[in-house]
Amino acid sequence: MKKSTLLFTAELPRLKDLGEEFLLIYDDILPRKVPAFKNWAQQFPLQYPVKAGEALKSVEQFPDHIAKIIRLCENTSSRRLTVVVVGGGSVGDFGGFVASILKRGVKLVQIPSTWLAAIDSAHGGKTALNVGAAKNQIGTFHPPEKTVLVRSLLMAQPEARAFEGFGELIKIAWIVGGTLWSQLSKEYEVSSAVLWKYLASAIDAKYKVVGKDPHEKTGYRHVLNLGHTLGHALESYYKLPHGVAINYGLDFSLRWSVEKKIMTKKDYDALLRAPVMGYLLSPVRDELLQTKVSVLKDFRHLLLSDKKKTKSESIRFIFLQKPGKCVIQEVTVDEILMEVCRQKEEELNG
Numbered sequence: 001m002k003k004s005t006l007l008f009t010a011e012l013p014r015l016k017d018l019g020e021e022f023l024l025i026y027d028d029i030l031p032r033k034v035p036a037f038k039n040w041a042q043q044f045p046l047q048y049p050v051k052a053g054e055a056l057k058s059v060e061q062f063p064d065h066i067a068k069i070i071r072l073c074e075n076t077s078s079r080r081l082t083v084v085v086v087g088g089g090s091v092g093d094f095g096g097f098v099a100s101i102l103k104r105g106v107k108l109v110q111i112p113s114t115w116l117a118a119i120d121s122a123h124g125g126k127t128a129l130n131v132g133a134a135k136n137q138i139g140t141f142h143p144p145e146k147t148v149l150v151r152s153l154l155m156a157q158p159e160a161r162a163f164e165g166f167g168e169l170i171k172i173a174w175i176v177g178g179t180l181w182s183q184l185s186k187e188y189e190v191s192s193a194v195l196w197k198y199l200a201s202a203i204d205a206k207y208k209v210v211g212k213d214p215h216e217k218t219g220y221r222h223v224l225n226l227g228h229t230l231g232h233a234l235e236s237y238y239k240l241p242h243g244v245a246i247n248y249g250l251d252f253s254l255r256w257s258v259e260k261k262i263m264t265k266k267d268y269d270a271l272l273r274a275p276v277m278g279y280l281l282s283p284v285r286d287e288l289l290q291t292k293v294s295v296l297k298d299f300r301h302l303l304l305s306d307k308k309k310t311k312s313e314s315i316r317f318i319f320l321q322k323p324g325k326c327v328i329q330e331v332t333v334d335e336i337l338m339e340v341c342r343q344k345e346e347e348l349n350g
Contacts, residue, residue: 004110004123006203007148012040018109018146019082023073023102025095027052027087027113034113034156037086044084046072056090057130059138069098078103082145086153088114089121089242093136096127100142108144113153115165115195116243119172119202122147124210124224133236134305141215149199155192162192164243166279169195169202171226171250176205177324185274219316223326226318227253230336233302234288237295248283255284256339257319262327271323284347289340296337303333 007013015022024041028049031038041047048069050056073081083106085095092110099108112122125143128136173181180201187194206224213221231249235242254271257263271277283289290296304313315336319327 004125004144005146006200007146008151008200009148010151012036012111012150012153013148015043018084018148019107020080021076021082022046023048023069023076023081023083025050025083025085025087025091025098027091030086030113034153036152036156041086046076048072050087050091050094052088052090054090054130054135056094057128057136059129059131062129065094066098066101069102073102076103078106082107082109084109084111086111086113087117088112089117092117092122093126093128093139096142096144097129097140100127100140105142108142110144110147111150111153112147114157115154115162115192116168116241118149118154118199119165119195120168120206123203123206125214132305133302135232135236137305149203151196154196157192159192162195163190163279164241165195166190167227167231167243167245167247167250169198170276170280171224171246172202172205172209173198174250174320174323175209175223175226175326177322180205181323185276187276188278190276190279219328222316222328223318225316226250226320226326229253229303229315229317230283230340233299234283236302237298238288244281247279247281248286248288251280251282251284252289252339252343253318254320255343256317257321257327259339259342260319262319262321267322284343289344291341291344296340299340300333300337303336 022044023046024044025048026041028051031041083095083099085092092112096108099106110122112118125141126139127142128139131137173184184198209221209224227246227249230252231246234240234248235245258265258268303315313333314330315333316328317331319329321327
C-alpha cells in the first residue's frame, strides 16, 4: 500500500498544494467553531457539509448521500478530482469511502480536525460504513494522497477533546513500545500540547504496523485492535466517545492479559506506576461491566457483530505481554463475557 504524504502545517493548506478540482466534504460544525476554516472553505466551489457521528456512516442512509454527491460532481473529471475531507473519524471514514467509489475512485486528501482522527483513523487507508449497530462492516482500502495535520485546526478543539485522543495514543505506544512508550509514560498530564508533541511519532508507529500488513492479509495488523473488542461494545452500549471507550477497553485487556499469565504481575505493577497511567480509565471502577443477564445478552450481541470474528463465535483478541509485544489469540465470545464477570467479581471482593 502506498504511504500517504504527511504534511504538518501551522495553518490550513493552500488549495494549489492539494490538487486541481475539488469536492470538500466537511463536518458542518467547523464553520461555526473555527472562523479560519469558514474563510478557507469558501474557496471550494463544490462543498458537501455533513453532521459528524456514527449515523453519518449508516449504510441505510448512504444512497441518499451519494446521489446528492454525484449530482454535485457531474461536471468534474475523475482524473482531476480530489475529495478533500475535513473532520473527525466518522467524517473521515465517510469521505474516504465516497472517494473510493466515486467515478470508480478519485484522489483523496484527509485533514483530520480531531485528535482521535489525527492520531489514528486518518491513517492506514481504511474507510468504513456501519450496518445497523455493527460498526465498520462495509469498507474499502483507499489511502489518501496526502494527510495534512494542521496545528491551528487541532488546537481549536476544546481542551477536553484531547482526552478522547489519549486512548489511541497510549494504544499505539503500547503496541510499538520503545522510545514512544518510554517518553509518553513519563508524562504527568494529557493535553493538546502533549498530543501534538507525540503526534508525528504516533503516526509513524502506526504506519510501521500497517506497512507489515497493508490489506489485513497476514493478521499482523490486528494488533491495532488492542482495546477495541470490548471497547467497541462499551461504545455502542453506553454511547461513549470512541477514544474514551478504547481507553476502557485497554484496561480490560491489560487485566485479562495478567489473568491469562501473558503479562506477569511484576510487569503489570511496573506499568501502573508510570505517571501517564493515571489517565487510564477502568470499566470496573466506573461500573460499566455489568453481570445482569439482560446486559450480558446485549454485550454478546455486540461482540458477535464484531468485524474481527474468525469463526462463528470466535474473535481475535489482542493481549499485551509488555509494551512492544502483543499476543493475538482466538477467544470465544463467551470467554470474553466470563472475563467481564470475573473482573466485576474481583473488584467487588476488593
